[in-house]
Amino acid sequence: MPAPKTPQPLAHTFTAPIQKDGAFATYVTVPDSAELLGTRRPVKVGGTIDGHPFNATLMPSGEGPHWLPLKIALCKLIGKDAAGVEVTVHLEQRFS
Template sequence: MPPVFSAVSTLPQPLDLTVTAPIEKDGAFATFVTVPGSAEVLGTRRAVKVGGTIDGHEFAATLMPSGEGPHWLPLRSALCRATGKSRAGEQVTIVLQRRLS
């Protein structure tokens, strides 16, 4: 008898979360943004791969659990250069458009 495989969707799932928040520099990541409401929208406090835009620039990244509720979005230096923002306190607008995992 052949093995039975469960069908797990690997297709991106749409998301609709827009947040404007300050860049932070502290903790586990050099540069990151706390994404309020992420745990409620995603239905989990675990790491989740997402895609969307930051100040209009496309990105794909893993939202990391903070342990306190919302997720942290680590900002890579290339994305900071693209947005022209990397200092703590500078506001960025994040639009989460799809869940990749």
């Protein structure tokens, strides 16, 4: 039986513009993510965006940083969905 997946603390806050040109409809680029996470593979995380909780999988861009896909419901909740509008992301947990 595999070991249970336990969250690991992750304290990383950044501000980034919403992007809409890429593999996902709406996303932000996580700066220095490969160094922060120690991998260029997908990583499940939890945290807040503009103070609202979320869980998502950071996806490798293929160029270094990861992309954080933003769900439409979360964009509506924070009142931001236009390209170029900045959001503040706080990554609190990494799920392994």
